[in-house]
Amino acid sequence: MKQNNKGNKHGKKFMDKKNKTKQKNMDSLEKNIKKNASDNSTVKFVHAGQEKMSGKKRLGKEVKKPMTKEEGQLLLNKVSIDSYKPNPNAKVRIIPLGGLDQIGMNITLIEDDDDIVIVDCGTSFPDDELLGIDLVIPDFTYLKENVDKIRGIVITHGHEDHIGGVPYLLREMHLPVYATKLALALIKHKLEEQGMTENDYELHQANFGDVVRLGNIYVEYIKTNHSIVDSAALAIYTKAGIVFHTGDFKVDYTPVFGDAIDLRRYASLGAKGVLAVLSDSTNAIKPGFTMSERVVGQTFEQIFSEHKDSRIIVATFASNVDRVRQVLDKAIKYGRKVAIEGRSMVQTIDLASQLGYIDLPANAIVDSELLKAYTDEQTVIITTGSQGESMAALSRMANGSHKKISIKPSDVIVLSSTPIPGNEKSVAKVINELSRKHATIIMHETHVSGHACAEEIKLIYSLLSPTFAVPMHGEYRHRKEAASLAVSCGVRGENALIIENGDVLELSAETAELKGSVTNGKVFVDGLGIGDVGSVVLRDRQALSQNGIIIASMVVDTRSRRILSGPNLTSRGFIYVKESIDLIDECRDLVIDVFNKCASMPGKELDIKKLQIEIRMELGQFLWKRIKRQPMILPLIMELEG
Numbered sequence: 312m313k314q315n316n317k318g319n320k321h322g323k324k325f326m327d328k329k330n331k332t333k334q335k336n337m338d339s340l341e342k343n344i345k346k347n348a349s350d351n352s353t354v355k356f357v358h359a360g361q362e363k364m365s366g367k368k369r370l371g372k373e374v375k376k377p378m379t380k381e382e383g384q385l386l387l388n389k390v391s392i393d394s395y396k397p398n399p400n401a402k403v404r405i406i407p408l409g410g411l412d413q414i415g416m417n418i419t420l421i422e423d424d425d426d427i428v429i430v431d432c433g434t435s436f437p438d439d440e441l442l443g444i445d446l447v448i449p450d451f452t453y454l455k456e457n458v459d460k461i462r463g464i465v466i467t468h469g470h471e472d473h474i475g476g477v478p479y480l481l482r483e484m485h486l487p488v489y490a491t492k493l494a495l496a497l498i499k500h501k502l503e504e505q506g507m508t509e510n511d512y513e514l515h516q517a518n519f520g521d522v523v524r525l526g527n528i529y530v531e532y533i534k535t536n537h538s539i540v541d542s543a544a545l546a547i548y549t550k551a552g553i554v555f556h557t558g559d560f561k562v563d564y565t566p567v568f569g570d571a572i573d574l575r576r577y578a579s580l581g582a583k584g585v586l587a588v589l590s591d592s593t594n595a596i597k598p599g600f601t602m603s604e605r606v607v608g609q610t611f612e613q614i615f616s617e618h619k620d621s622r623i624i625v626a627t628f629a630s631n632v633d634r635v636r637q638v639l640d641k642a643i644k645y646g647r648k649v650a651i652e653g654r655s656m657v658q659t660i661d662l663a664s665q666l667g668y669i670d671l672p673a674n675a676i677v678d679s680e681l682l683k684a685y686t687d688e689q690t691v692i693i694t695t696g697s698q699g700e701s702m703a704a705l706s707r708m709a710n711g712s713h714k715k716i717s718i719k720p721s722d723v724i725v726l727s728s729t730p731i732p733g734n735e736k737s738v739a740k741v742i743n744e745l746s747r748k749h750a751t752i753i754m755h756e757t758h759v760s761g762h763a764c765a766e767e768i769k770l771i772y773s774l775l776s777p778t779f780a781v782p783m784h785g786e787y788r789h790r791k792e793a794a795s796l797a798v799s800c801g802v803r804g805e806n807a808l809i810i811e812n813g814d815v816l817e818l819s820a821e822t823a824e825l826k827g828s829v830t831n832g833k834v835f836v837d838g839l840g841i842g843d844v845g846s847v848v849l850r851d852r853q854a855l856s857q858n859g860i861i862i863a864s865m866v867v868d869t870r871s872r873r874i875l876s877g878p879n880l881t882s883r884g885f886i887y888v889k890e891s892i893d894l895i896d897e898c899r900d901l902v903i904d905v906f907n908k909c910a911s912m913p914g915k916e917l918d919i920k921k922l923q924i925e926i927r928m929e930l931g932q933f934l935w936k937r938i939k940r941q942p943m944i945l946p947l948i949m950e951l952e953g
């Protein structure tokens with residue numbers, strides 16, 4: 312197992328909590344900047360990132376010493392970067408370790424000669440081929456090799472495809488994590504779920520307008536809109552120029568919660584000069600504008616008023632706090648009780664209400680167990696599973712394996728999120744199962760994406776007018792379209808760059824060069840193990856799921872080379888034994904033949920290993936010839952000395 316618990320071993324606090332709080336005092340800011348200008352060794356200043364990384368220092372006394380206020384000041388005010396000027400000869404490298412071959416597992420490195428900053432560290436969900444794999448996380452090899460340069464992780468927002476990998480990375484190395492309030496709470500929850508305590512991690516809240524200093528790279532948090540509150544875009548100030556990371560975004564002038572995207576800041580950065588924009592491309596191939604989340608409220612209003620006599624089940628992303636909030640509002644308005652289904656949904660709603668993002672009147676929520684006490688028209692169920700995830704609550708309701716809720720023909724089921732590319736098949740499957748139960752399914756209209764369509768992407772490129780465009784967050788086709796949108800907004804054709812995971816893109820004020828690629832890929836997380844499920848295990852699981860298994864068991868005497876009992880052939884998931892007695896008989900005869908063949912081979916004793924291999928091979932060939940199937944074949948041979 313590749314698992315490494317470095318992060319847990321040193322139970323030391325690296326940061327005085329009080330020191331990490333943001334300070335907006337201009338005097339001390341100036342002092343800091345001066346201090347840094349004169350002192351190139353940023354070790355003290357960037358405590359969080361640097362000292363912990365090198366093993367020696369980590370154990371040294373230096374770190375235990377509480378930091379002074381100045382040293383601990385990692386969050387600066389926006390003012391501090393007003394004097395920022397890029398160096399025309401400097402270079403910055405952009406290295407996506409994930410997120411470019413699919414939607415999911417986003418992680419991008421911003422690197423110069425001295426420092427690396429990690430933007431997001433997400434997971435993706437395994438596709439159907441990856442049986443029994445719970446999660447897919449990025450390959451951290453390159454990060455482990457360059458651990459001394461990494462100054463920290465900056466998070467754009469709290470979606471799984473951006474934060475899911477953080478606990479796994481923190482097990483490998485100790486790094487400070489910066490995120491806005493909700494994302495930070497979600498990360499903290501994850502870390503604690505994995506048994507990590509406050510000594511093992513270092514989390515900092517960043518507010519909009521804050522600038523995080525990470526080595527000589529500064530990261531400014533800028534308000535954007537997306538389907539989860541507190542989403543940020545990042546202006547990353549490197550020596551070579553500003554790299555603007557849009558995060559996942561849409562332009563919502565009338566969001567349900569909080570402020571609209573800070574377009575003024577985008578414009579002023581554009582005026583300052585932006586080197587490169589790394590943009591969300593998810594919806595680039597959709598023309599026009601994404602509707603405001605507020606529109607969803609109107610649709611729900613209609614659904615609730617038209618289906619007053621039915622139970623309403625709404626499936627959406629657990630993390631779409633705004634959407635959940637709107638359903639809750641309508642439920643309360645129409646006097647319905649709400650039951651929440653799905654572990655991640657329960658957790659998110661819990662956290663969001665603790666942080667004040669959702670107002671939950673005490674009597675509005677009921678436990679699913681108690682739903683029976685109410686009539687259908689008095690209840691709403693909010694559930695996970697809108698992406699057809701096979702283990703999610705909605706899938707279990709659809710296929711009848713949910714313990715508490717079974718679908719009735721009178722149910723109205725609202726699928727309130729469009730399938731993410733790649734999930735279409737699983738979603739269709741769930742819809743089929745729900746339709747078979749004669750429930751009413753509402754799919755359209757309710758969906759308002761959290762991602763920008765073409766016109767919004769153009770707006771952002773127009774405001775920022777970067778030298779380079781590097782589309783992110785999407786499959787090739789999405790990124791290609793985003794690149795041409797950037798070109799239509801004035802980015803030069805040769806400067807709209809489509810790169811792949813692992814590519815090292817080096818930019819300077821005038822040049823863009825691909826400098827090879829670094830190790831990247833997917834690591835499978837299976838239960839608690841990380842990376843211990845190799846392709847062989849996966850192949851076995853696949854064979855099992857598709858073709859079943861045949862077990863050939865017998866007891867043999869190796870000395871006298873005789874079969875003492877058996878062979879018995881058992882099959883699972885392969886053929887109906889009753890209907891194929893003949894076939895099984897033939898298999899048994901074949902196993903006996905193979906045994907006899909092996910028994911007549913020279914040698915002191917019967918070679919069990921050889922026998923197993925032969926049975927597997929011969930039986931495999933026989934079954935393939937007869938029925939064109941390749942079940943897994945498991946010879947179970949017990950030795951008894953006669």
Ligand SMILES: [Zn+2]
Binds near residue numbers: 537559
């Ligand atoms: Zn997102």
Ligand SMILES: [Zn+2]
Binds near residue numbers: 415417472473559784
């Ligand atoms: Zn995303």
